Amino acid sequence: MKSRREFLCSLGGACVAAVAGPGFAQDVAPRGTMVPVEEGGLAPRPAGWYKKLPEEWVQCGLCPRGCRISDAERGTCGVRENRKGNLYTLVHSRPCTVALDPIEKKPFFHVLPGSPVLSLATAGCNFDCKGCQNWEIAQARPEQVRSFTLTPEDAIGVARERGAPLVACTYTEPTVFSEYVLDIARAGRGKGIRTVVVSNGSIQQQPLADLCAELAAYKVDLKGFNETFYRQHTGGELKPVLETLRRLMKLGTWTEIVVLVIPTLNDSMEEIKSLARFVVNDLGPEVPVHFTRFHPAYRLMNLPSTPVSTLERARQTAMEQGLRFVYLGNVPGHPGENTFCPGCGRTLIKRRGMALLENNLKGGSCPDCRRKIPGVWV
Ligand code: SF4
Known part of the structure; x- marks a missing residue:
C-alpha cells in the first residue's frame, strides 16, 4: 500500500501527465493506470x-x-x-486515478473559471460506451487496476495542499461510487472545498437528491438524442438521463451539458435541433451546452475525428433554437471556447483549450451592460 508521501509524489506525476497531455479539453484520465492490483486492493x-x-x-x-x-x-x-x-x-476511498486538472477540462465553463480541481475516479461504470476515452478504468473491475487508499478527509486535505477549491469525481462514472462522492462532499463542507461530478446522468431519484444536497455542480454527458443510439452505443437508455436533467433543475443544482459529437452516429442537425429544443423548453435557455470533438477511441477506431465544420453547425443550430451559452470543445483556439454576453455581445471569458486567458466578469455580470451571467462564480 502506498504511503501518503508516495501518493503525493505520484499525484505530482499525474498532474504533469494531465496538463501536458494530448490537449483534449474532454475529461480524459491520465494514462498508464492499467496495472495489476496491489495487495489488499479491495476495501468493502x-x-x-x-x-x-x-x-x-x-x-x-x-x-x-x-x-x-x-x-x-x-x-x-x-x-x-x-x-x-x-x-x-468495493471502491470507497479507493481511487485508481487522481490528478490535478483545470476546471475547464471537465468541462465546466461557468464554475470558478481557471480553478485547479482535484480529479479522481474509481474503477467501474454502469454504461459501456463504444467511444469511451477512459475504458481502461471505466470497464475494469477494481482488481484490474491499481488503486490508492485515499479517504474523503485525505482527498480534501490534498485539494487544500494543492490550492484546489474543488474536487471532481470524474473520468469513470461517479454514480457507481456515490457513497465515496457523498462522503468527499461532506468532508469538504466548512473547509472551503466543494465537490462536483461529471456523470452520464443515469441515476435513480433518491441518490440524485442525496448527492445534490451536497454537490456544487453536476455535469451531464448527454450522449445523443435518440434511444437507438443509446441502446446500441452506450448500453444505457436516454429517457432516465433526460429525467435526471429535469430533476437537476428542480433541485437547483448548477448543471452543464456536454455532447460528444461522433461522425455518422449522433451528428445529424435534426438530432442536434431536437436536443437543443429539449434543453430550451425543459431546462431553460441559459443551461450551457458543450459540443465536443470526437477522436477515434476504444471500439470506434474506424471513425474519423469530428470535422470542425460539423461542430460549428451544431453550435449555430443550437443557438438558433434559443440556447445562449453554446461552446465547442477539443478545438483549441476556436472562438466557440469563449463566453459572450447574450445582452451586448462582449467577450466575457476568453479561453484557449484548457487555459483561461481572460475573465472580465464583474460580480457575475457583464461589465458593460450589467447582464447577470448564470453560474458559480464565487
Ligand atoms: S444498479 Fe447498482 S449494481 Fe447495477 S449497474 Fe447500477 S450502480 Fe451498479
Whole structure:
C-alpha cells in the first residue's frame, strides 16, 4: 500500500501527465493506470440505496439498471457486491486515478473559471460506451487496476495542499461510487472545498437528491438524442438521463451539458435541433451546452475525428433554437471556447483549450451592460 508521501509524489506525476497531455479539453484520465492490483486492493464498505430480497438476494437502487444480485455476485458496474444478503461497495476511498486538472477540462465553463480541481475516479461504470476515452478504468473491475487508499478527509486535505477549491469525481462514472462522492462532499463542507461530478446522468431519484444536497455542480454527458443510439452505443437508455436533467433543475443544482459529437452516429442537425429544443423548453435557455470533438477511441477506431465544420453547425443550430451559452470543445483556439454576453455581445471569458486567458466578469455580470451571467462564480 502506498504511503501518503508516495501518493503525493505520484499525484505530482499525474498532474504533469494531465496538463501536458494530448490537449483534449474532454475529461480524459491520465494514462498508464492499467496495472495489476496491489495487495489488499479491495476495501468493502456497506453500500447505500439498496433493498434486501428473499434468499439473500439484493436489489441495487443506485442507477436505473436496478440490478438484482445474488450472494457472492456483483452488479453490472462490477464494483457493488452481494455478501450474504448485504450489498457492499468495493471502491470507497479507493481511487485508481487522481490528478490535478483545470476546471475547464471537465468541462465546466461557468464554475470558478481557471480553478485547479482535484480529479479522481474509481474503477467501474454502469454504461459501456463504444467511444469511451477512459475504458481502461471505466470497464475494469477494481482488481484490474491499481488503486490508492485515499479517504474523503485525505482527498480534501490534498485539494487544500494543492490550492484546489474543488474536487471532481470524474473520468469513470461517479454514480457507481456515490457513497465515496457523498462522503468527499461532506468532508469538504466548512473547509472551503466543494465537490462536483461529471456523470452520464443515469441515476435513480433518491441518490440524485442525496448527492445534490451536497454537490456544487453536476455535469451531464448527454450522449445523443435518440434511444437507438443509446441502446446500441452506450448500453444505457436516454429517457432516465433526460429525467435526471429535469430533476437537476428542480433541485437547483448548477448543471452543464456536454455532447460528444461522433461522425455518422449522433451528428445529424435534426438530432442536434431536437436536443437543443429539449434543453430550451425543459431546462431553460441559459443551461450551457458543450459540443465536443470526437477522436477515434476504444471500439470506434474506424471513425474519423469530428470535422470542425460539423461542430460549428451544431453550435449555430443550437443557438438558433434559443440556447445562449453554446461552446465547442477539443478545438483549441476556436472562438466557440469563449463566453459572450447574450445582452451586448462582449467577450466575457476568453479561453484557449484548457487555459483561461481572460475573465472580465464583474460580480457575475457583464461589465458593460450589467447582464447577470448564470453560474458559480464565487
Ligand atoms: S450502480 Fe451498479 S449494481 Fe447498482 S444498479 Fe447500477 S449497474 Fe447495477
